[in-house]
Amino acid sequence: MNGLKNLRPFLVVLAVATVFLIAFFVSTLLTGKDKEPQPAPDITGVTADGKSLYSLSEGQGKPRALIFFDLSTRHSQELMQLLIPAAAEKGVEVVAVCIDAESVEQGLARMKELKMPNAPHTLFDLDGEMAKTYNINAGPVTYFIDKNGLIRSAYLATISEKSLEKALSAIA
Secondary structure, three states, rough: HHHHHHHHHHHHHHHHHHHHHHHHHHHHHHHHOOOEEEEEOOOOHHHHHOOOOEOOOOOOOOOOOEEEEEOOHHHHHHHHHHHHHHHHHHHEEHHHOOOOOOOOOHHHHHHHHHHHOOOOOEEEEEOHHHHHOOOOOOEEEEEOOOOOOOOEEEEEEOOOOHHHHHHHHHHE
């Protein structure tokens, strides 16, 4: 029993180190740090008017921030409020994809209730195909895409103002 007590601090340190290593590798994979930039997969979704479709490929030739958000997290609300005006200042188009609305009407009503700003292109992923294309399970996840359609960086959850500025500047 005494040996187990001595082993416990080691196991705790090992567990914490493992979590940090996993987070580092996931971050490296998402940001593409030692990789060539990859083309952003095209997605098409229903726009806020509920009738029109918008494809990511329509914005080709412009730098874009693609944010997948859900209406149930505070992180999505905060990031949208930060991202949309900052991107506009840099001339970066924002395409926001709501991944958890049951309908366009329900999504718009919830966004209004939460005082979430509308992006220039707000799409509703009603069938889950856009999230599936980008392997998104929860939001927010943000991709920064240059004018050539290449993903230059990606962030899970929140982004600090400094990192947001850096990511936008890199594609503007």
